[in-house]
Amino acid sequence: MSASIRTAVIPAAGLGTRFLPATKAIPKEMLPLVDKPSIQYVVEEAVRAGIGDICVITSRNKAAIEDHFDRSVELEHALEASGKDALLGLVRDIADLAEVWTVRQGTPNGLGHAVGCARGHVGDGGFAVLLPDDIMHPSSTALSRMIEVHEEHDGAAVIAFMEVSDEEISLYGCADATPIGGDVVRLDGIVEKPAADEAPSNLAVMGRYVFPADIFDAIDKTPPGKGGEIQLTDAIAQLAAEGRAYGVVVEGGRFDAGNKNDYLRATVELALEHPELGEAFAETLRQIVRERDLT
Numbered sequence: 244m245s246a247s248i249r250t251a252v253i254p255a256a257g258l259g260t261r262f263l264p265a266t267k268a269i270p271k272e273m274l275p276l277v278d279k280p281s282i283q284y285v286v287e288e289a290v291r292a293g294i295g296d297i298c299v300i301t302s303r304n305k306a307a308i309e310d311h312f313d314r315s316v317e318l319e320h321a322l323e324a325s326g327k328d329a330l331l332g333l334v335r336d337i338a339d340l341a342e343v344w345t346v347r348q349g350t351p352n353g354l355g356h357a358v359g360c361a362r363g364h365v366g367d368g369g370f371a372v373l374l375p376d377d378i379m380h381p382s383s384t385a386l387s388r389m390i391e392v393h394e395e396h397d398g399a400a401v402i403a404f405m406e407v408s409d410e411e412i413s414l415y416g417c418a419d420a421t422p423i424g425g426d427v428v429r430l431d432g433i434v435e436k437p438a439a440d441e442a443p444s445n446l447a448v449m450g451r452y453v454f455p456a457d458i459f460d461a462i463d464k465t466p467p468g469k470g471g472e473i474q475l476t477d478a479i480a481q482l483a484a485e486g487r488a489y490g491v492v493v494e495g496g497r498f499d500a501g502n503k504n505d506y507l508r509a510t511v512e513l514a515l516e517h518p519e520l521g522e523a524f525a526e527t528l529r530q531i532v533r534e535r536d537l538t
């Protein structure tokens with residue numbers, strides 16, 4: 244368990260257009276995976292890595308995120324009065340999970356800009372960034388491993404990478420990297436969503452980052468990039484050029500909650516592993532496959 248990284252920034256200011264109409268009035272991050280909003284998995288992941296201070300970057304229509312991590316006195320009273328102690332515990336535990344703060348991103352200028360909005364909250368220390376479209380399996384130790392590598396390399400930036408196919412690489416940030424032992428690579432460069440034939444590797448940025456506070460200066464110096472937005476990847480490229488960025492290659496344990504099909508897959512996989520629902524749901528799934536002849 245690390246003492247060096249105490250804050251996690253979760254950029255959650257996007258409009259969630261890929262999930263319309265579900266996200267017309269509800270933040271995308273509040274869509275449930277089985278019985279928990281997806282952002283709760285992300286906060287729990289940070290807490291497991293020893294991080295108790297969470298800064299969520301929000302925008303308009305995101306109040307439900309704040310409400311979710313706050314006390315709900317009325318609900319607690321009602322559950323208490325009706326003797327629903329297990330549910331009461333569940334609801335209280337969410338508010339006790341971590342200190343959750345929100346900072347508004349006034350204008351949607353891209354992921355780099357969103358992370359830059361956390362500067363006042365983060366201050367001078369290192370911090371983690373967790374993109375809530377990427378959900379890690381509850382058994383994943385990737386974030387703790389990244390913090391370890393950050394400490395071993397004098398507080399350098401550490402990015403999580405996964406291997407993807409040639410067809411998929413243009414959807415991700417992509418590493419130009421040199422293996423330096425075990426699961427660690429040195430970043431010689433990094434490029435946001437390259438065309439398949441221009442990608443320096445098949446290592447894709449996975450939505451987990453550990454940064455020194457100097458990433459904020461790099462963000463300030465980053466001109467608009469891909470899509471006319473301030474890209475976090477371009478700010479990381481500056482640290483990579485100074486020899487201050489590394490990668491950890493993570494195998495498995497990631498669910499994509501960023502588009503409808505992958506979201507459904509994440510829901511099914513997590514439902515199958517759910518301690519109370521898993522067995523019954525597996526039977527339901529077998530039934531559906533039989534009835535619809537999907538084998």
Ligand code: G1P
Pocket residue numbers: 354374376377414415416417435436447448449450475476501
């Ligand atoms: C963002 C980042 C990209 C990263 C991806 C991971 O892209 O810009 O570098 O690979 O998250 O999920 P987005 O998926 O938000 O377009």
